[in-house]
Amino acid sequence: MKVTFAHMGNLYITVRALLEDLGAEVVVPPMPSKRTLSIGSRHSPEFACLPLKVNIGNYIEAMELGADTIAMAGGVGPCRFGLYGEVQKEILTALGYKFEMIIVEPPQGRLRHVLQQVGRLVGRNPVGRYVRAARLAWAKMTAVDELERLAQAARPFEGHRGAATAALASALELVDDAGSPARVKRALEEGREVLRAAREPGGGNSDPPRIGIVGEVYVVLEPFVNCEVERRLGEMGVLVERSIYIGDWVREHLLKDVLRLRKGRRPYELAKPYLCHFVGGHGVETVGSTVEYARQRFDGVIQLAPFTCMPEIVAQDVLPAVSRDLGIPVMTLVFDEHSSDAGVITRLEAFVDMVERSRRRRASRG
Amino acid sequence: MVEMAGMAGMAGMARKAYLGVDVGSVSTNLVVLDERGDVLESLYLRTRGDPIAVIQEGMRTLAQAASGLEMAGVGTTGSGRRLAGVILGADCVKNEITAHAVASARVVPDVRTVIEIGGQDSKIIILRDGAVLDFAMNTVCAAGTGSFLDQQAGRLGVPIERFGELALMSTTPVRIAGRCAVFAESDMIHKQQMGHRIEDIVAGLCEALVRNYLNNVGKGKDIRPPVVFQGGVAANAGMRAAFEKALATPIAVPEHYNVMGAIGAALLAAEQVDRRGGGASRFRGFQALDMDYAASSFECKGCPNLCEVVNIKMGHEVIARWGSRCGKWDSF
Incomplete structure (x- = not known):
């Protein structure tokens, strides 16, 4: 049995570690490319959102490399993603692929189903082994989040264009190769060093503008589908933060109910004056995080959404009120398989210009 | 002295x-x-x-x-x-x-809304005290841009320069479906076949395109006067009148409206x-x-992204290169 799964940013590092440590043979799909997207779009319903299309492309490319089992996350609530596992199974079966699909639904308070599904993927294991694998995966996930944050912090000050991105790639590789939590720790230390070295002392604007990225988790985390907004903004000299990192997402979706973690509740409280209903996906988090960024005096917020994403459309309609009340500029970028880099770059440049010109005016007024 | x-x-x-x-x-x-x-x-x-x-x-x-x-x-x-x-x-x-x-803030210093409609794109820019506060560009639809108006004028046999004045002659503009450029066209053909006068159809088209613009590009934007209308389409008096009607405010078209960019x-x-x-x-x-400039492109086969990389040459010298996602061709 060769297990594969869909890409979402650097999530593969964590998932590979977990499954391999539990004894599964893993095929990581090639990083999403134009080929992935065109295969996926060809076999997906036109009106499905982008994640489904890229997922399908990932699975097909992984099966070309010998994968025969697909692990997929389920979901609940109004977002269509919860249904995608089943839809993808039907699409791939109709195309004649032979595979097994294992859909891991969110626990909703019961861990038994999750463990059963994971057991189907990796076979029977003693409890101790699960604990060990979970610790390794957790260590990698936390390391990846930290390295991504360091790269965002380094980009506006990098010595030459692309230095921070290259440093991040090499640091992630070290983490991906580490075989134990202790080695992950060492890889992380080395990664911190590499990313520090990418910064040029005194380079860049000493007080760069800050922009927060909010929106639907998949397009926020997957640079291939969002035309690399994070890197592009960083290279324009902007300090970027995201409302979602993989660790948060896992805590929120896989562990929160089981372990009763309440950390993720803050965006819900902040969103309340504007949106007090669960609208599925990350709609409420988008609004709440925008309020949070405004309070932290960020210079702007960019919302990312896949075309036809209902939760984000609800959020988008609410955001102008947030923007007006709290005086924070907000721009929405919508992505589908027709998105072009040129259109995204023009809008990003215009947004950054707007932010910088208003900072200059404020500064000159004293 | x-x-x-x-x-x-x-x-x-x-x-x-x-x-x-x-x-x-x-x-x-x-x-x-x-x-x-x-x-x-x-x-x-x-x-x-x-x-x-x-x-x-x-x-x-x-x-x-x-x-x-x-x-x-x-x-x-x-x-x-x-x-x-x-x-x-x-x-x-x-x-x-x-x-x-x-450019707009230079010509009309107290401008608070800029409507810009060019050949293939349209934008709205919201300014306050001379600084941009918010903006949007058309994403999925080019209805209402210069190219579409050009094409419709051609189809109706009206020179594009006369399109606007013809619209102003209308007394009862017909309602044209403006959500999609293709459907707008078939609706116009339908209205012609029903026997409506051409000036009423042209005026109706302007109103439909303004509705389309305000619902798509202008959606959620805080449009306040003074409003400046620029870009090639601002030459069209019919579009300007339709904007004035829809927004219930006078619209200024600057002298150099078509070269504001x-x-x-x-x-x-x-x-x-x-x-x-x-x-x-x-x-x-x-x-x-007067040098010889040439642009050429090739497909990079380094990864499955197959980026189209563009080379700009001045004489025999490559002076710029762009188009790769990873940036590996950007330096030379």
Whole structure:
């Protein structure tokens, strides 16, 4: 049995570690490319959102490399993603692929189903082994989040264009190769060093503008589908933060109910004056995080959404009120398989210009 | 006497001027501004899919008019801004939103809303106290842009220049479905076949396109007067009247409405040169434009992204290269 799964940013590092440590043979799909997207779009319903299309492309490319089992996350609530596992199974079966699909639904308070599904993927294991694998995966996930944050912090000050991105790639590789939590720790230390070295002392604007990225988790985390907004903004000299990192997402979706973690509740409280209903996906988090960024005096917020994403459309309609009340500029970028880099770059440049010109005016007024 | 001496001193020194170039999908516009920001020369040319040739043509025309002027700064904007920036040696390469906003705020200092409709795109820019506060560009639909109006005028047998005045002659505009350019066209054909007068159809089309613009591009935007309407489509009096009706406010169309992007680029170049503390412009000069420029492209096979990488050559020398996602071809 060769297990594969869909890409979402650097999530593969964590998932590979977990499954391999539990004894599964893993095929990581090639990083999403134009080929992935065109295969996926060809076999997906036109009106499905982008994640489904890229997922399908990932699975097909992984099966070309010998994968025969697909692990997929389920979901609940109004977002269509919860249904995608089943839809993808039907699409791939109709195309004649032979595979097994294992859909891991969110626990909703019961861990038994999750463990059963994971057991189907990796076979029977003693409890101790699960604990060990979970610790390794957790260590990698936390390391990846930290390295991504360091790269965002380094980009506006990098010595030459692309230095921070290259440093991040090499640091992630070290983490991906580490075989134990202790080695992950060492890889992380080395990664911190590499990313520090990418910064040029005194380079860049000493007080760069800050922009927060909010929106639907998949397009926020997957640079291939969002035309690399994070890197592009960083290279324009902007300090970027995201409302979602993989660790948060896992805590929120896989562990929160089981372990009763309440950390993720803050965006819900902040969103309340504007949106007090669960609208599925990350709609409420988008609004709440925008309020949070405004309070932290960020210079702007960019919302990312896949075309036809209902939760984000609800959020988008609410955001102008947030923007007006709290005086924070907000721009929405919508992505589908027709998105072009040129259109995204023009809008990003215009947004950054707007932010910088208003900072200059404020500064000159004293 | 003192003044005479000053004049004599001036004669030896060329007057400073700023060049702005806006390379769009449909038109390429060039302007020369004096130091006060007033327009000395302006050119509106069709891009015809060959931006390099049209820039060269425009620069040849300007060379004569600009003799005796010293180009102190050059700015480019529009979808071809990078290409134009490389060929001309620009001091400032800026997106068209910023350029249009800067030009508009110069012409109408208290402007709070800019409606800009060009050949293939349309935008809205919200300003407060001369600074951009919010903006949007059309994403999924080009209904209402210059290309669509051009095409419909052609189909109705109306010269595009007369389209606007014809719309103004309408007494009872018909309602045209404006959600989609293709359906708008079939609805117009239907209304013609029903026997409606052509001026009522044309006026109805303008109203439909304005509705489309306000619902798509202008959605959620805080539109307040004074409103400035610019871009090629602002020449169309029918569109202007339809905007005035829909927004219930007078709409200003600036004198140089169709070259505002280029004016903005020139103003931004002046600002840039000023910020870096003067110094010579990077402008290659008018003569350099007679060089042989060529753009070519190849598909990089380094990964499955198969990026189309573009090479810009001046004579035999590669002067710029772009288009790869990973950036590995950007340095040379």
